[in-house]
Amino acid sequence: MDVRYLELLCELAERGSITGVARATHRTPSAVSQHLRSAERAFGVPLVEPAGRGVRLTDAGRVLADAGRDVAQSVARAQARWDDYRGQPAGRVTVAALPSAAAFLLPGVFRDLDGIPIQLRLTDLDIAEAQYAAQVVDHDIVIGHSLQPAVAGAAAVHTIELVREPLDIAMARGHRLASQPAVTAEDLADEEWIGVPTGYPFDTVRLAVETAVGRALRIAQRIRDNRLVEALVAGGDRVAVLPRFTTPIGEVVLRPLAGIATGRHVFAMLRPDRAERRAVQRVLDALLRVGASFANR
Template sequence: MEPLSPAFTIDLRRLAVLRELQRRGSVARTAAALHLTPSAVSQQLAALARDLGVPLTERDGRGVRLTGQAKVVLAHADIIAAQLERARADLAAYGEGGRGAVTVGCFSSGILGLLPTALRALRARLPDLRVDVVEAEPPDLFTALDGGQVDVAVAVDFAAAPPSTDRRYTRQDLLTDVLDVALPPGHPLTDRTEVPLRELARDPWIVGDAFSCCGAVTRAVCAAAGFTPEIRDAVDDWAALAGLVEAGQGVALVPRMVRSLYVHRDLVLLPAAGEPPSRNVFVAVRAGSEGDPVMAAVREELAVAADELTAAGASAARTT
């Protein structure tokens, strides 16, 4: 394959398809994430390869894998995307800022526990700014961030999230959200001051979907404690989970971020013994966009809200 010209141009939409293939690992999953057909994804990749004059994929059994040349292209793609975001941020900073709209993607318990405080502060600080919120988790959340459907991503570190070293994003840790043990009334461990997780190995558990952040974190925490939980009920709604614990269906781990949902429930919240299980919550924007005054304001108010939430959670835990 010969380069068409030393001064070739690159279609940024095709680069986006290649970046998504790197994240998803297969043409079928890439097509599903981008709402395209597998044939359309293959055509976009083939066209990009022709433009560049190098092979970008090679057969790997029944699928494909990226070539070494593709990885070189992707390294430049990250730099190109970041530079475009910096140009957009510079243009925004040239004007007054604080106008227009921004879309925040966030996981469900973050919407419940973290965003309300930040949104109220943003409304007071930038009254002309429209903030839209969508519920999403990795990897779909970061596909939306890459594609511009989301401007700010608030997420939890787990297997489906990008690594902290991913240079496509500028990220900032917000808080460590501790998970407490939720026990139904009458459970034999409710008189403890803290609960060794290993002692719950024979209990039925209420756990979210394995691909959700809290479902994945709960399974990982139980595995670290030396057991695989017997999952009786699988729910991703925190109010529903509280109702099931209250009804005696099982035990659960619940984040302090949504502790307010449980204060009027007939159940017992206790800290786990030893190093408390927790999850890291962070905010990310596309690399280069961090200089945008609106993006900066959103990140600042999220950080303030996270600090307030951490302090409130610690205080509530001490009085339990």
């Protein structure tokens, strides 16, 4: 049984298309298709079938793709034992992270890893909550967030909560509500908001306020970048939802929202095989330590 065929089928199961496999493995789509035909000849059964304009795995293909995952995890365990024998985790670890979480977690992680031969390679990803789990196909560790204590779409992914970060209501220092120690949904009902795109976790806070007051809020803009949100809030009378750990207190002030749970859960997500690597485990340990240092702020 050629392990390369199992790896190919596993890639197709995770990426969903020949084009996706070709891009990830630095091959042409025709080369991937040819390799799939060779796999079918080797196993003697159809492994893919037409599906719209693409292909999908047959039942036999799915069995072998699952076997490919098992092989990848066994290889990772062997690498972990070899790392133990050599005495120290080493190598490259790729991390894809939500920027607003990376901003308070990653500086401490780099300090924690100082002097250890692990090369950390960071990619910043600002995407919808439900899309983070899928990024484990291309990265060793993915850092995402959710307002729920579970990650959307992560059934086949290892998930570890790093920290729960409060989400506060941001306003200009001179705003009429800034003198209050906290604000309520009723305080905010008539305010104009700087929101985030639909599907992003912070939008859940807006929806909770709408539910509490029984009417829609006025959303002036929907913006992804927290720094831009801060600038717009500081320069006017609008309010927004911003994370407590990374929002600089200056022209913008933060006030907790009374009566509504507004914390976001920040998670690390990993493929089971990559979670076996000692270097990946060492980076995860550093993330957990840094996250714990923010837990009670």
